[in-house]
């Protein structure tokens with residue numbers, strides 16, 4: 001089953017994290033899917049949208065984040081159980097209890113620095129590939145929330161995930177972000193790259209002629225595979241990013257127009273995933289065995305207490321795996337073993353050429369100026 005999706009645009013502020021949140025909750029609540037959200041952004045935006053600050057800080061303090069997982073797997077070359085870093089019982093939507101999260105931490109930036117310093121790109125890519133190959137079997141859909149830019153870690157997700165999905169605002173700068181991304185993809189085709197699941201027009205203002213113009217222009221390029229469904233700019237979606245301690249229903253969190261939009265979007269996503277599947281492909285195993293947290297109300301049982309993937313609740317994740325995670329507050333230590341030569345396929349992120357100035361013609365896609373009105 002090809003079901004791992006990196007949500008990516010090199011531009012920030014286009015709604016990547018918000019879209020990951022709403023897709024995950026809609027897939028869970030409306031389509032009954034088991035969804036894993038991997039937070040790969042050091043800002044931990046989607047983590048803080050899925051749980052209270054207190055719960056997130058506790059997890060970070062306990063070292064149950066993607067950072068500690070990657071430090072162990074890549075810098076220390078230690079075998080650890082990925083499910084120890086997955087928490088259930090996240091999301092404040094009462095019907096979205098099958099959303100699971102691998103939270104992030106600010107330390108992720110330091111980890112990436114170590115990877116680059118020690119030239120461990122090959123090992124990082126192998127670890128990411130291994131993680132996704134296991135998550136792919138356990139979950140119906142895996143969503144990776146990527147930060148803006150093209151870090152070494154983001155490059156690994158993009159090369160190892162099955163698909164990428166790119167939210168964009170219908171404006172000049174955001175579409176430039178897409179263009180840079182596409183040119184990056186073309187640089188080393190031999191290294192593998194996720195398939196385009198689609199470009200999503202987000203934050204479209206229905207009263208703006210310019211938004212409409214950009215939307216049409218994006219949709220007219222078949223390479224974009226624009227989703228039919230557009231997500232309008234609505235205050236309700238901005239509000240949805242704010243985690244509530246009291247649970248709410250799906251329709252309370254995603255009312256009216258925004259609810260219809262996210263349901264339409266997830267229906268399209270599932271259809272595209274199904275269409276990409278070979279006819280003989282079998283469904284993955286049913287429910288993930290990661291967390292027993294589903295029934296616990298959010299307000300009474302924060303994620304940190306209820307999530308105990310495959311180990312007893314009282315048992316720290318590190319003890320279960322017989323490794324000592326780096327404390328969240330401590331700087332990331334130097335690799336415990338000597339740096340190995342990266343795998344043959346691995347290279348650092350290749351430099352991306354600057355976006356083309358706004359006067360160039362629209363026609364040539366590789367250097368297209370993302371402004372429909374300036375052809």
Ligand SMILES: Nc1ncnc2c1ncn2[C@@H]1O[C@H](COP(=O)(O)OP(=O)(O)O)[C@@H](O)[C@H]1O
Nearest residue numbers: 012013014015016017018203232233234237238
């Ligand atoms: N469809 C939308 N309507 C209104 N606000 C939105 C919408 N999508 C995202 N936002 C808001 O835009 C801002 C940036 O979103 P975010 O998901 O953090 O972007 P990114 O992850 O790409 O940096 C946030 O304040 C978010 O609430």
Ligand SMILES: [Mg+2]
Nearest residue numbers: 016017041045
């Ligand atoms: Mg984000």
